[in-house]
Amino acid sequence: MRPVRLGMVGGGSGAFIGAIHRIAARMDGRFQLVAGALSSDPERAAASAAGLGIRSYGDFADMARAEAAREDGIEAVSIVTPNHLHAAPAAAFLRAGIHVICDKPLAATPEQAREIAEAAQASGARFFLTHNYCAMPMVREARALVAEGALGDIRLVQAEYLQGWLADLADSKQAEWRTDPARAGAGAIGDIGTHAWQLAQFVTGQTPVALSADLSSMVPGRTVDDDARIAMRYASGAKGGIWVSQVAVGQENGLSLRIFGTQAALEWRLPDPERLILSPKDGPARILTRAQDRSTSFRTPPGHPEGYLEGFANIYSDIAAIIRGDSSLADRVPGLEAGLSGMAFIAATQASAARDGAWVEVGS
Numbered sequence: 063m064r065p066v067r068l069g070m071v072g073g074g075s076g077a078f079i080g081a082i083h084r085i086a087a088r089m090d091g092r093f094q095l096v097a098g099a100l101s102s103d104p105e106r107a108a109a110s111a112a113g114l115g116i117r118s119y120g121d122f123a124d125m126a127r128a129e130a131a132r133e134d135g136i137e138a139v140s141i142v143t144p145n146h147l148h149a150a151p152a153a154a155f156l157r158a159g160i161h162v163i164c165d166k167p168l169a170a171t172p173e174q175a176r177e178i179a180e181a182a183q184a185s186g187a188r189f190f191l192t193h194n195y196c197a198m199p200m201v202r203e204a205r206a207l208v209a210e211g212a213l214g215d216i217r218l219v220q221a222e223y224l225q226g227w228l229a230d231l232a233d234s235k236q237a238e239w240r241t242d243p244a245r246a247g248a249g250a251i252g253d254i255g256t257h258a259w260q261l262a263q264f265v266t267g268q269t270p271v272a273l274s275a276d277l278s279s280m281v282p283g284r285t286v287d288d289d290a291r292i293a294m295r296y297a298s299g300a301k302g303g304i305w306v307s308q309v310a311v312g313q314e315n316g317l318s319l320r321i322f323g324t325q326a327a328l329e330w331r332l333p334d335p336e337r338l339i340l341s342p343k344d345g346p347a348r349i350l351t352r353a354q355d356r357s358t359s360f361r362t363p364p365g366h367p368e369g370y371l372e373g374f375a376n377i378y379s380d381i382a383a384i385i386r387g388d389s390s391l392a393d394r395v396p397g398l399e400a401g402l403s404g405m406a407f408i409a410a411t412q413a414s415a416a417r418d419g420a421w422v423e424v425g426s
Contacts, residue, residue: 067134070100136160137385141155166401167253201264218320224316226310242286262321
């Protein structure tokens with residue numbers, strides 16, 4: 063399969079997530095990075111592009127127009143900017159007929175999310191959202207087990223995402239925009255809460271219909287949430303919970319998911335991503351590894367650990383296949399619907415917290 067010609071908006075020298083996306087895109091040889099508007103500073107953009115050996119643009123709008131007009135122009139663009147800068151470039155490239163791969167969450171505000179949705183719905187190009195954890199092999203195995211009925215009817219869902227890196231005021235570039243409500247739109251619930259929400263949704267196949275939230279800003283002077291406790295109700299009668307925190311001292315990247323059904327339970331933890339614990343109601347727990355995984359989501363033999371970067375690479379590899387016409391993979395790659403669901407989760411959580419934890423319906 064010929065590599066997909068890829069562009070990038072954001073992700074200049076020193077940017078964390080841009081480098082991650084570039085590694086993931088090239089890991090399976092299915093993308094070739096050829097152009098970028100890597101910074102809002104034209105000099106920094108040009109220097110970053112020169113270091114990567116790609117065409118440089120000082121402005122994403124110029125890039126969208128120019129690349130759409132080229133015979134060898136980009137076929138897809140990766141947007142790796144802060145949240146408030148997702149909408150304008152996403153809409154510009156979609157209107158130019160160029161596929162968009164966007165870092166999560168979808169946007170900083172509902173208005174920005176609507177701008178992306180309208181552009182995507184009017185475009186022949188596809189929109190993809192990089193919730194990388196749902197592409198890890200044992201998460202996909204968990205989803206398959208739930209779909210097959212291995213757990214019976216789902217009763218309880220518990221997702222957690224705990225970090226401690228923002229336990230104090232921080233002045234790093236990453237912390238600066240993530241704790242600015244104008245640029246992030248939300249704190250922990252947007253940055254990591256949307257991951258927990260999407261993971262539970264992806265594995266269970268169910269979306270909560272209502273939630274009750276308690277949001278806290280525990281660090282003095284912080285104006286976005288840094289800890290959230292959320293109770294959830296499902297249409298099926300199941301109950302759920304999400305706890306996300308960026309002030310949980312000692313926690314590095316503690317994403318986990320537990321699902322309890324009428325016949326069995328499942329547990330998966332990011333710090334040990336190669337294992338699923340399946341606990342039947344009547345019998346001993348079983349530890350499942352990639353030796354039993356029936357998917358083709360891994361690139362090394364069992365026992366050779368795969369993790370964060372490979373999850374991103376799985377997403378990119380599937381996106382390339384979809385762009386090249388393989389529609390069979392579309393249901394396992396997050397897209398516009400997942401992005402809008404994440405924005406609905408943020409809005410409902412903020413609305414509930416503003417009403418002292420009142421139950422709020424989750425919109426679409």
